[in-house]
Amino acid sequence: MVTPSYPFTAIVGAPALSTALLVAAVSPEIGGVLVRGEKGTAKSTIVRALTRVLPAQEVVAGCRFGCDPAQPETCPDGPHGSAPPLTRPARLVELPVGATEDRVVGSLDLRRALGEGRADYQPGLLAEAHRGILYVDEVNLLHDHLVDVLLDAAAMGRNTVERDGISMSHPAKFTLVGTMNPEEGELRPQLLDRFGLTVEVRASRDPDERTEVVRRRLAFDADPSGFAARWADDEAALTARLAQARELAARVRLGDRALRAISGICAAFDVDGLRADIVTARAAVAHAALHEREEVTRADVRAAALLALPHRRRRSPFDEPGLDEEMLDRLLDEELPDDDGPDGPKNDPDDPGHGPGDDGGGGDHGQSGDHGPNAGAPDGTDQPPRDGGPDTSAAPPADSPGTPDGAASPDPGLPPQAPADDAGSDDGAGAPPRAAAPVGVAPAGRAYRARSLTAGGLGRGSAGRRSPALTTRGRTIGVHPAGRPAPGAPVHLPATLRAGALRLGRAGRATVAAEDVRYAVTRGKEANLVLLVVDASGSMAARRRMQEVKTAVLSLLMDAYQRRDRVGLVTFRGTGAELVVPPTSSVEVAAARLHEVGHGGRTPLAEGLVLAHRVVARERIRDRHQRALIVLVTDGRATVGRDAVARARQVADRWPGTHTVLIDCETGPVRLGLAADIARRMGAEHLPLEQVAAGSIVDIVTDRKAA
Known part of the structure; x- marks a missing residue:
């Protein structure tokens, strides 16, 4: 016996997500939905639940692509005969993260080609998903070329295969739904734009709402069949509503005023291209049909803009998606004056930005309130069941195994460290104690295109x-x-x-x-593990100098984002080193932590090198094929404990065979060359800070030619 899925109409308090999925189900041409959210917010549960409320569909008997008998299409299995059509439930096809391109788009049937000499096409997941939902969990972890294939097929409504001696095109109209946790890495902006709608999901902070979520989840786990039966009438009502909305969508009128308002909003929010205008218009029509309206109103335009525009406003990879709702309302007041009374569309039950108990603030897109797509469902029906609250501790704890203090012992194979000595001076000779230096936080400047840094040799990584x-x-x-x-x-x-x-x-x-x-x-x-090891001590404490360092590191993070690397961030100052960002695919997290890094105190250079070695050694256990590129940013001075410089040199002399780039931040008319000496001992590439920018390479070549 198959266990029923959690009912869509039993979900509590996620109006934006419910509305986005239903709007995309009414009009698949919108281009799908990207669901961004923290872990434990049941993104997958609500997507799987959607399939149960989609209307059943008729398909051509014997067609491998599930063609609609009422709308004949060019199909490799056609022309279709006059056999009676079959009725089947809407399909949910799940795409695993490790799927190959052949499995997704289809390929040559290798067994028949080699065994029988026949060039037959074997359909892939895109063919199975035709007229259904293609669900990609953790879409940000898919290889970029697979995401390109998915989004192109979703936009064109067809999948074309030109490979292995096969030339094939078949219908592939599906609702693409992707879920992701931003902490695990972002999609490129070009790919992000190809998703029609996006929703930010966060766990509710209302104790009553969380209590209801847990109560319903426990009831479902105890008796799935009985729980589903209690919501069967609401599920059937929502299915009928969706079927009616699909029929009505063809008759919904998008007036000139509404269309001009959509274009004005897109222009005012400075989105790139015209895809935003088209998607917003389609979403507004679908939203109107979902509410049984035959003409697009202000409420429909507002709801569509909140779903279609936030992810298109990102001007750089580190910008958070979002939309200024006050600005949106002002633009709507200019183009579409409120025609629904003083409160008008702001109280629309399916407006992603406003719900009961919502204060109208932007960013969360309706994570409070008990309302949803199925009018009349008891207790509200839009919050996905959650297994638990969000994990808000993105930073490692102070006693994390990878974060030594000044007295920690290095790994085997590296020289032991002397205990941190607060009485230490620049040369390690016992100077009198001095007060701890104040800690400041310097902002990073505007990132620039960084010089290309690569690991030597030939790797075998992903x-x-x-x-x-x-x-x-x-x-x-x-x-x-x-x-x-x-x-x-x-x-x-x-x-x-x-x-x-x-x-x-x-x-x-x-x-x-x-x-x-x-x-x-x-x-x-x-792709590599790029471990940034940043000196944040007093020797780098000049605010302008630290700002330059942070700008360089931010530029390297931008480069890592574009090259799809994993990144980690280690800082050292005071008496020890800290793993600020454990290795992750989310450079956004690293960029945010970088802005928070303070500077001041003495320089525990040896401790920073030891911690970097530990992080790399631990990551090699997890993935022995992924190579590490360590970028050490320092002026080379060491001031913690007796013989601080000697200890730093001793660690550098025993440095493991990892490709390392040392960015030298030493400035001034008199330079000690300590960073250059450390780089030589480590076998690292030595790079002055001013040469991190890609444009500086041209300057170096020009200067050498002139000489």
């Missing part, structure tokens, strides 16, 4: 955009030995045919056997 490596995508440079392909390696067709020909010559066989398949060795680029 595909990315930084360092050269043997990957599953790239230029073919050889063939894997027979029977030992790399995971995910593409088929090398010439080598396969050659192996089959050799078998034919020996055994007289007329077919290519499965054991003849050969796989290509491809060379491309890999």
Whole structure:
């Protein structure tokens, strides 16, 4: 017996998410929904629940692509006969994070091609999702080329395959829904724009609402069938409402005033391109149909703008999505004066920005209030069940294993550290005690294009955009030995045919056997772990100098974002080092923490190097193929404890074989060259701070030519 899913209409207090999913279900041409939210907010639960309320659909009998008999399309399985259509529930197709491109778009049926000599097409997940929902959990963790394929198919309504001797095009109209936790990394802005709607989901802070969420979840877990039965009438009513809205959407009128208001809003919020205008218009029409209106009103435009524009306003990867609702209301007042009374559309029950108990503030998009898409459902019906509250502790605890204090012992293979001595001076000779230096926080400036930094040699990490490596995508440079392909390696067709020909010559066989398949060795680029180790001590404490350092580090974070790297941030000052940001795919988290890093105190350089080594060693255990690129930002001075400089040099002399770049921040007319000496001992690339910007490379070459 199949356990029923949690009822969509039993969900409490998430009007924005419910409205976005229903609007996209009414009009799949909108382009899908991206659900961003913290862990434990049941993003997956509400998406799976949506499938149960979608109307059943008729399909052509025997068609592998589920074509609609009422709307004939160009289909590889056509022309379809006159057999009676079949009725089936709407499909939910889930795309795993580790799926290959062949599985997504479809490919040559290799078994038939090699065994029978027939070039047959094997449909992929896009074909299965036609006229249904394609759900991608953790869409931000998918490879970029897969996300491109998904969004192109969602925008065009067709999937075209041109590969392996196959030329195929089939209908692929689906509602694309992706969920993600921003802490685990962001989508590129170009890809973010291809999602029609986006919703920010946060756990409610209202104890009563959280209590109701837990009560319903426990009731469902205790008796799933009985709980679903209690909500069956509401589910059926919502299904009928969706079916009616789909029919009504074709008759909804989008007047010139409403259309001009949409264009004016998009222009005022400075969104790029015209996709925002088109998506907002379609969403407003679908929202009107969902509320049984035959003409788009101000409420529909407002609701559509709150769903379609926030993620398109990002001017850089580190900008948080959001929309100024006060500005939106002012623009609507100019173009579409309130025609619903003094409160008008601001009290619309499905307006993502306003709900009962909502103070009208922006950012959360309706995470309070008991209301939702199914009018009349008891106790409100829009909050997804949650397994628990959000984890708000993004930073590691003070006693985290990876965060040593000044007296911590280094890892085996590195020299022991002397205890931190607050009486230490620049040269380590016992100077009299002095008061701790005040701590300041310098802001970072505007990021610039950073110089390209890569790890040396040839790696074997996951595909990315930084360092050269043997990957599953790239230029073919050889063939894997027979029977030992790399995971995910593409088929090398010439080598396969050659192996089959050799078998034919020996055994007289007329077919290519499965054991003849050969796989290509491809060379491309890999993503790296970029560990930024930043000196935040008093020797770097000049506010202007620290601002330059933070700007350089922010620029390196921007570069890591564009190259799809994982990043970590270590700082050292005072008496020890701290892992401020554990290695993560979310450079946004690292950028936010960087702005909060204070400066001042003495310089525990040895402790910073030891902690960096520990972090890299721990990450190698987790993924032995991912190479680390350590970027050490310091002026090379060490002031903590006796013989501080000597201890730092001793650690540098025993530095493990990790590619390291030392960015030298020493300034002034008299320079000690300590950072250059540390770089030489570590075998690191030495780079002055002023040469971090990519444009400085041109200046260096020009100066050398002039000389």
